Structure formats: C-alpha cells, structure tokens
Amino acid sequence: MMDVKEKSDVSNAIHAGAVALLNSGAVKATKYLSPKLVVKVKRKEFNGRTNPRLTELHVTFGVPNYEEREFIKACRKSGEPFPVGKIQLKFAKTKKAVKKAA
Numbered sequence: 794m795m796d797v798k799e800k801s802d803v804s805n806a807i808h809a810g811a812v813a814l815l816n817s818g819a820v821k822a823t824k825y826l827s828p829k830l831v832v833k834v835k836r837k838e839f840n841g842r843t844n845p846r847l848t849e850l851h852v853t854f855g856v857p858n859y860e861e862r863e864f865i866k867a868c869r870k871s872g873e874p875f876p877v878g879k880i881q882l883k884f885a886k887t888k889k890a891v892k893k894a895a
Contacts, residue, residue, distance in 0.1 A: 809880060820835065825861070834852050
C-alpha cells in the first residue's frame with residue numbers, strides 16, 4: 794500500500810508529466826520518484842499521428858521497465874539524487890521520405 798505522501802507525490806508527478814507532455818509535443822513523459830517507483834504519461838497516437846482535436850493520455854505508475862532501470866543505474870552512478878528533478882521526454886520517430894521509382 795502507498796502512504797499519503799507517496800499518493801501526493803504520484804498525483805503531483807502525473808500533473809507535471811501531463812503539463813510537460815502537452816506543452817512540448819512529446820509522446821511520452823517519465824518522472825522518476827524513486828528507484829522503485831516511476832510515473833509515465835503517454836499520449837495516444839492514431840495511425841502514428843496525434844490528433845490535435847482529441848488528446849488521450851494514458852497514465853502508468855509503478856515499477857520501472859528495462860529502459861527505465863538502465864536510466865536509474867546511470868543516475869545512481871553519476872550521483873543524481875531521487876526524485877530526479879527533470880521529467881524525461883520521449884518524442885516520436887520521424888518518418889523518412891520514401892523515394893519513388895521513376
């Protein structure tokens with residue numbers, strides 16, 4: 794069970810992640826609260842694109858996945874204290890132009 798402080802930290806992280814996600818145009822925002830607790834806010838895409846008129850956000854909080862555990866190891870190695878101050882943003886991959894045969 795989460796205590797009251799953890800619940801307020803998670804709700805603050807959800808708010809901060811949603812604001813950062815909507816202001817930056819990123820696809821995913823991750824906030825690291827502790828080595829065992831991360832909050833992820835992801836923008837739903839339709840056919841690889843985001844709809845400017847409709848925005849769905851998916852919120853996940855809990856244990857970190859593989860990529861996030863690697864980032865946590867790097868933070869510990871560099872001496873970064875938890876919670877990590879900045880929200881990590883991930884942007885969509887840009888599609889390369891396809892050359893048409895003449």
